[in-house]
Amino acid sequence: MNELAKELAGRYGARGWHDIRKDLASVEVDAIRIRDVMAYLRDEAGYGHLSFMTAIDNIERGAFTLSYALRDHDARRGLIVHADVDRAEPTVDSIHLLWGQAWTYQREMREWFGIDFPGSPRVDEEFVLEGWEGPPMMRRDFDSLAYSDATYAERPGRVTHDPASHMREKLYPEAAQ
Amino acid sequence: MSEKKTIPAPLANEGLPPEERGLFCDAAPREYEPARGAWERFLNWARSESLWLLGFGTGCGAIELRPLMTSRFDMYRYGIQPRPTPRQSSVFVIGGYASVKTLKRIVRSYEQMMGPKFVLALGSCTINGGMYWDSYNTIKRIDQYIPVDVYIAGCMPRPEALLAGFQELKRIIKSGGGEGQNEYARNFDWYKANQKKVIKDWNMPDYNW
Amino acid sequence: MRREKQRVIPPAERATPDLDSGKYLVMWQGPQHPGITGNMSLRLVAEGDTVVDCETHVGYLHRGFEKLMERRLYMQNFPLVCRIAVPEPDFNEYCYAAALEELAGIVIPEKAVWLRTLSLEMMRLASFLMWIGGQAGAFGHGTIAQWSVTMRDYVLDLFEELTGGRIYHMYIIPGGVRGDVPAGFYKRVLETMAVVEKNLDDIELVMFHNAVFKMRAEGLGYIPRDWVDHYGITGPNARAAGVARDLRKDSGYLAYPRLDFQPIVGTESDAYERARLRLGEMYQAIDLIRQIVDMAPKDGPFRERLPNPLYWRIPAGETYVSAECTRGEYGFYVVSDGSDKPRRVAVRGPSYTHAVSVMERLVRGVNIADVAGLMVSLHTYPPEIER
Numbered sequence: 001m002n003e004l005a006k007e008l009a010g011r012y013g014a015r016g017w018h019d020i021r022k023d024l025a026s027v028e029v030d031a032i033r034i035r036d037v038m039a040y041l042r043d044e045a046g047y048g049h050l051s052f053m054t055a056i057d058n059i060e061r062g063a064f065t066l067s068y069a070l071r072d073h074d075a076r077r078g079l080i081v082h083a084d085v086d087r088a089e090p091t092v093d094s095i096h097l098l099w100g101q102a103w104t105y106q107r108e109m110r111e112w113f114g115i116d117f118p119g120s121p122r123v124d125e126e127f128v129l130e131g132w133e134g135p136p137m138m139r140r141d142f143d144s145l146a147y148s149d150a151t152y153a154e155r156p157g158r159v160t161h162d163p164a165s166h167m168r169e170k171l172y173p174e175a176a177q
Numbered sequence: 178m179s180e181k182k183t184i185p186a187p188l189a190n191e192g193l194p195p196e197e198r199g200l201f202c203d204a205a206p207r208e209y210e211p212a213r214g215a216w217e218r219f220l221n222w223a224r225s226e227s228l229w230l231l232g233f234g235t236g237c238g239a240i241e242l243r244p245l246m247t248s249r250f251d252m253y254r255y256g257i258q259p260r261p262t263p264r265q266s267s268v269f270v271i272g273g274y275a276s277v278k279t280l281k282r283i284v285r286s287y288e289q290m291m292g293p294k295f296v297l298a299l300g301s302c303t304i305n306g307g308m309y310w311d312s313y314n315t316i317k318r319i320d321q322y323i324p325v326d327v328y329i330a331g332c333m334p335r336p337e338a339l340l341a342g343f344q345e346l347k348r349i350i351k352s353g354g355g356e357g358q359n360e361y362a363r364n365f366d367w368y369k370a371n372q373k374k375v376i377k378d379w380n381m382p383d384y385n386w
Numbered sequence: 387m388r389r390e391k392q393r394v395i396p397p398a399e400r401a402t403p404d405l406d407s408g409k410y411l412v413m414w415q416g417p418q419h420p421g422i423t424g425n426m427s428l429r430l431v432a433e434g435d436t437v438v439d440c441e442t443h444v445g446y447l448h449r450g451f452e453k454l455m456e457r458r459l460y461m462q463n464f465p466l467v468c469r470i471a472v473p474e475p476d477f478n479e480y481c482y483a484a485a486l487e488e489l490a491g492i493v494i495p496e497k498a499v500w501l502r503t504l505s506l507e508m509m510r511l512a513s514f515l516m517w518i519g520g521q522a523g524a525f526g527h528g529t530i531a532q533w534s535v536t537m538r539d540y541v542l543d544l545f546e547e548l549t550g551g552r553i554y555h556m557y558i559i560p561g562g563v564r565g566d567v568p569a570g571f572y573k574r575v576l577e578t579m580a581v582v583e584k585n586l587d588d589i590e591l592v593m594f595h596n597a598v599f600k601m602r603a604e605g606l607g608y609i610p611r612d613w614v615d616h617y618g619i620t621g622p623n624a625r626a627a628g629v630a631r632d633l634r635k636d637s638g639y640l641a642y643p644r645l646d647f648q649p650i651v652g653t654e655s656d657a658y659e660r661a662r663l664r665l666g667e668m669y670q671a672i673d674l675i676r677q678i679v680d681m682a683p684k685d686g687p688f689r690e691r692l693p694n695p696l697y698w699r700i701p702a703g704e705t706y707v708s709a710e711c712t713r714g715e716y717g718f719y720v721v722s723d724g725s726d727k728p729r730r731v732a733v734r735g736p737s738y739t740h741a742v743s744v745m746e747r748l749v750r751g752v753n754i755a756d757v758a759g760l761m762v763s764l765h766t767y768p769p770e771i772e773r
Binding site: 131154 | 277278281305306311312313314315316317321371374375376377378
């Protein structure tokens, strides 16, 4: 297992190999090398199956962390490859030529996070939304509740409690006072 | 009902490209004027006993329509059967939450249905948003966009609850209620304004007749 | 005699048809269409009655689960996750619960392991029963749905007794399961399984020996073996192509390593073979349920004590937990930043690849009347694509 870590570190400068559990590990690479790393993992290291790809909005450090989950079905192990991209100008190489379903994920990330994948088929088309005018909605600074309150009419009479304080008042009324 | 007849201005169909505007109706819907006395009561009886519902599973509530259609709960006993096209159906079952993209199709399908038409809304999410109350993509109450005759609460409502809802709808129709279609015609501008507020890319005719 | 296999079109050959030539007809199948699975739509370009190009349009059921889950406590997310896939919510519950347990370092009791396995296998059976009705209906064979959906209802009755819910169970919670087995439950499980098994025999006779079904399904939607890795195809669609991949065997989660079963593998990889394979998996699920009833521990705790869910903080970390659902690899990717709400939850649904990339490829060259049957034979479900 660690041979692969060494190999990736030597070839592509991968770092931070971390064994999540005995059949799953994660590793971090530079976003600019993501396509080379993926091609290597697919063709040389046996990780032939792309489970999914997604992004995490790490707004505190101004970066999107991309996660590519691969699986080697013969060796029965998985690998998650991370790559950070700049949140202000997120552009990543497309891997749609490596896997036939990757373009859908890239289209999703383009719409949900605003990450661009130049060259990916239909990447600028709408995926699940229609006529969306707001910012990419999976970014952490997009407030779903505020948007919903501003856009959709509400039926009066709905009461929302904060679970913690509500339970405290219900269970220990004397302490709450 | 017909004491004050205002002739509404023709619809602009502004969402359509100019060359297509002539292809669609530009008249707003009109109210239905009931027949007199016993004849209307007979018609209401006939309508209530053959409810044909539109086969459009708009949300997760559609999964309980399948047991309802098949032999265990068997809604054909009550004269209810699914139809594939809006032109043949008289009941629209809104199966739960409606995302904005679906709402557009709901409005379009509802307007294409022949009158008299009735709407049955399933689930908590059509009533007040249910558990998607803070979602950016689902509407919170469906009666802002199309008129609703009967709500069935629950997530999801059981087939028995659906049957009870259909029986309630029958009772309403027989007693001369079920005014959803007229309400839509009467408050057409209000409904359209609500719809256009949510559906940002309005690229269909204003009335999909 | 099987029909000739469809020609495989390499990716570069996707020629966009010239729509202005007057040779083609653009038509939408869905979302308001009886021949579509769930609420999605296909934009078909047809020449005569043969489809030459197709685009899948999804998003009609998008509720923004992944955003909503970032706004809720770990425990509050529980009612949400099962609603991602309506016909089989338990796989969502299991993957989410297992991911949280892994991050928080909780070990569940032995009895919960078996009850979870039982719940998942019953769900598999119910989901396939629903599916086979749809598959037969798509080829104009309405009787099967009348039988199989009723059989599914009997399985749902068992769920109602076990969990209190027909469709959404919310049974598999972190730390174990929500309730114990009612008295006499196992006996009723075995009785229902006998009824379902007898009905499956009838379905096999009527459906799989029916000349119409055979003629229409054989040779339809051929998936070549080398597509499996290229498109990330999993589940029965991959096994029908001869790739023996089953996460129940490979990952060995829950009680599966202790159960006696082998993945069913097909060779022909067309709609008929996939239907046959899924029928075999239904028998297999019944067999597994019987084994579970036999081997499950009859007493002991069924869940582990959890910290106060309102203040439950999960240590920072990430994990990806996958399970074999009826359609393939179902997975939850959970990232925690140490607070009481998840940082990111991503769902991997098998329909994501089956209904979009694979469907768009397979549908070229298919008769319009067969599109619905092809779609059902991939066993896709839209909510897990768009969440």
